[in-house]
Amino acid sequence: MLSRTSQSLKAARALTSSRAALIVPTAVARSVRPASRLQAGCSPALSIRGFSASAVKKEHESTRPEIDTPPSLYTFTDEEEMLRETVRKFAQEVVGPRVLAMDEAEQMDADIIKGLFDQGLMGIETAAEHEGSEMSFMAAIIAVEELAKVDPSISVMCDVHNTLVNSTLRLYGNDDVKARFLPRLATDTLGSFCLSEPASGSDAFALQTTAKLDASGDYYLLNGSKMWITNSAEAGIFLVFANVDPSKGYKGITCFAVEKEMGVVIAKKEKKVRDFALFVHFWVFKFEPTCLGRFEQLGIKASSTCLLSFDDVKVPKENVVGEIGKGYKIAIDILNEGRIGIAAQMIGLAQGAFDKSVKYAYERKQFGKAVGDFQGMAFQFADVLTEIEAARLLTYNAARLKEQGKPFVREAAMAKYYASNVAQRASGMAIEWAGGVGFTREVGLEKYWRDSKIGAIYEGTSNIQLETIAKLLKKDYV
Numbered sequence: 001m002l003s004r005t006s007q008s009l010k011a012a013r014a015l016t017s018s019r020a021a022l023i024v025p026t027a028v029a030r031s032v033r034p035a036s037r038l039q040a041g042c043s044p045a046l047s048i049r050g051f052s053a054s055a056v057k058k059e060h061e062s063t064r065p066e067i068d069t070p071p072s073l074y075t076f077t078d079e080e081e082m083l084r085e086t087v088r089k090f091a092q093e094v095v096g097p098r099v100l101a102m103d104e105a106e107q108m109d110a111d112i113i114k115g116l117f118d119q120g121l122m123g124i125e126t127a128a129e130h131e132g133s134e135m136s137f138m139a140a141i142i143a144v145e146e147l148a149k150v151d152p153s154i155s156v157m158c159d160v161h162n163t164l165v166n167s168t169l170r171l172y173g174n175d176d177v178k179a180r181f182l183p184r185l186a187t188d189t190l191g192s193f194c195l196s197e198p199a200s201g202s203d204a205f206a207l208q209t210t211a212k213l214d215a216s217g218d219y220y221l222l223n224g225s226k227m228w229i230t231n232s233a234e235a236g237i238f239l240v241f242a243n244v245d246p247s248k249g250y251k252g253i254t255c256f257a258v259e260k261e262m263g264v265v266i267a268k269k270e271k272k273v274r275d276f277a278l279f280v281h282f283w284v285f286k287f288e289p290t291c292l293g294r295f296e297q298l299g300i301k302a303s304s305t306c307l308l309s310f311d312d313v314k315v316p317k318e319n320v321v322g323e324i325g326k327g328y329k330i331a332i333d334i335l336n337e338g339r340i341g342i343a344a345q346m347i348g349l350a351q352g353a354f355d356k357s358v359k360y361a362y363e364r365k366q367f368g369k370a371v372g373d374f375q376g377m378a379f380q381f382a383d384v385l386t387e388i389e390a391a392r393l394l395t396y397n398a399a400r401l402k403e404q405g406k407p408f409v410r411e412a413a414m415a416k417y418y419a420s421n422v423a424q425r426a427s428g429m430a431i432e433w434a435g436g437v438g439f440t441r442e443v444g445l446e447k448y449w450r451d452s453k454i455g456a457i458y459e460g461t462s463n464i465q466l467e468t469i470a471k472l473l474k475k476d477y478v
């Protein structure tokens with residue numbers, strides 16, 4: 001049976017000519033407060049006039065005759081357009097009012113997770129036979145971008161779930177693995193992608209988690225720990241990379257689909273590590289960081305990033321994803337395309353900060369006119385918007401190249417590298433354009449800035465992206 005959202009997305013396909021058919025769904029929609037002109041989540045006393053989440057008009061009419069030419073990167077299918085509208089509405093009306101509270105509490109709102117499932121946003125590319133929405137990769141990119149305009153934490157949850165977890169199972173799982181896991185991941189169970197460990201980040205294949213076949217030959221016993229795992233506090237399914245034969249080095253790395261109930265120990269919130277130095281101390285002195293807790297993060301605070309530990313976790317051999325010893329290849333391939341998702345998160349973040357701040361600047365008056373009308377401000381808007389546009393085009397181009405089966409790895413690395421720089425700059429400028437109120441927590445601009453830092457770190461740091469670009473460009477010259 002199809003999920004409610006998958007059904008609604010499928011029904012909507014037949015109705016794409018009628019945008020009125022787009023609705024914010026079900027249980028979450030019922031609890032939505034009317035969209036406010038004021039910053040979502042602000043207490044009334046602190047709400048600042050002009051900080052609205054409403055969309056900004058950007059249509060420009062052309063007077064040139066149309067000619068037959070390949071389409072621009074702004075060409076979307078009706079289905080993709082429809083998805084963008086649906087996600088935009090969901091993000092503004094359902095997520096928006098809860099952003100600050102989630103950031104303060106460092107906790108995902110369970111209603112929002114449910115809302116993402118109900119909307120069909122947790123199985124975007126998953127086949128209908130596995131209860132997914134069976135849409136394009138670009139559709140996933142659009143969803144991640146639109147969510148990030150309002151909350152980059154929600155955006156990364158959706159991104160990791162779709163572009164890393166679902167994609168790994170969809171592209172590498174056998175029929176049995178797909179049938180057992182994809183429907184759950186499309187309808188009600190969050191997923192995590194577990195590669196990084198305390199001693200292996202950029203050098204991911206130095207991982208030390210092991211998977212040993214037990215005496216019966218039916219199970220693997222997983223031992224080790226994983227670090228920085230997105231979605232892990234709420235997830236039920238974990239894709240864990242472990243080495244079945246360390247003597248073979250990275251060629252022993254294998255991917256396993258692990259269920260929480262099998263014995264994954266997830267650091268509890270109350271055991272949060274408040275002092276990074278404490279962790280380093282434990283690490284340096286070779287204490288295992290088992291269940292130390294969850295770090296206090298600079299940004300995307302609502303996104304859970306826990307430590308996991310595996311102590312003889314029994315995983316049936318049927319849960320191997322792809323070939324034994326080919327986990328390194330899966331990880332490389334999936335992260336290459338997953339980076340386009342992080343680029344989308346960063347352009348959404350940049351645009352969200354830009355929209356919020358520039359709208360305010362055209363309402364805030366000093367010296368008798370709107371501050372946005374001073375040339376010194378307007379030129380900065382123009383400069384930053386040009387960068388956001390360039391980052392968006394890099395991102396859409398990488399996504400379309402991937403969809404078309406063309407080489408995209410260099411373009412994906414460029415998109416992530418550039419978009420994460422742009423996000424930092426745009427969100428930093430957005431704070432300055434708003435003056436003193438930009439510096440307050442309540443209007444949410446500082447949150448975009450804090451959130452922007454992660455773009456240059458996860459799914460390959462900026463140096464790793466540059467390394468990829470440099471390696472690939474050299475081939476053109478040597």
Ligand SMILES: Cc1cc2nc3c(=O)[nH]c(=O)nc-3n(C[C@H](O)[C@H](O)[C@H](O)COP(=O)(O)OP(=O)(O)OC[C@H]3O[C@@H](n4cnc5c(N)ncnc54)[C@H](O)[C@@H]3O)c2cc1C
Pocket residue numbers: 160192193194195196200201202203227228229230231297305454457458459460461462463464467
């Ligand atoms: C919030 C958050 C969420 C995350 N989510 C996940 C997740 O869901 N799953 C998962 O598996 N991992 C996750 N990660 C881990 C993330 O992918 C790693 O943090 C990242 O790959 C960097 O690894 P590291 O932190 O060990 O840094 P290191 O690898 O120690 O890097 C430190 C510095 O050295 C530089 N450096 C390293 N190697 C080179 C080199 N060869 N050339 C030049 N410079 C180099 C880096 O660019 C960086 O500046 C997450 C991390 C964070 C912070």
